[in-house]
Amino acid sequence: MIKISAPTAISLNVNGEDRTVIAKPSDTLLFTLRNELGLIGAKPGCENGDCGACTILIDNLPIKSCIMLTVEAIGKNIVTIEGLKDAPIQKAFVENFGFQCRYCTSGFLMVCHSLSKMYPNADDIKIQEWLQSNICRCTGYEEIEVAIKSILNKKI
Structure with a gap:
């Protein structure tokens, strides 16, 4: 994981595409997906990891995106509901x-x-x-x- 101390351009692999976003150190992955990339399928619910409305896949494992920092997702394969495509x-x-x-x-x-x-x-x-x-x-x-x-x- 890289450390950032100010808004920084980072690259994320989301639904098979490399995407560049500007992330602050405190940005959650849920925030970045919804507000920076317009992927609104993951929903904010409890925003503390209890409800699962924000669940996405990170390297094929279900992860609650409201409790994962965006910088923690660098180098990982992220799949949102928008990326399932007729599963x-x-x-x-x-x-x-x-x-x-x-x-x-x-x-x-x-x-x-x-x-x-x-x-x-x-x-x-x-x-x-x-x-x-x-x-x-x-x-x-x-x-x-x-x-x-x-x-x-x-x-x-």
Whole structure:
């Protein structure tokens, strides 16, 4: 990680593209994605790492972008919901009504996408463990679980 002490131009790899942004030392990745790059799929919720509405993938792992500094993402591969591009989990959420108000949906999609890639044969315990990282205020958990299981079962 580089150290910066003032607004600095840095390069980030976001959704497969190298992008240059001006970042202050205190800028969170969520702030930079939304305000510097116009990628608004990751949502501000709690802004302290509890709710998961801001979840993105860093090197294929789900990360809460509200608690990661922008400078920590230098040299990493960042994928936002805008970068998923027709992933099977997106269709599964639609087919299984894995959303209600939709505020938490992008975060859950990112978690479920990563889960399906890292653990294609995940059991119920692993699925529940991963889904605990995000909060749905509308209580759509059952449909979200059905959606992730529908794509995992197709791989078995």
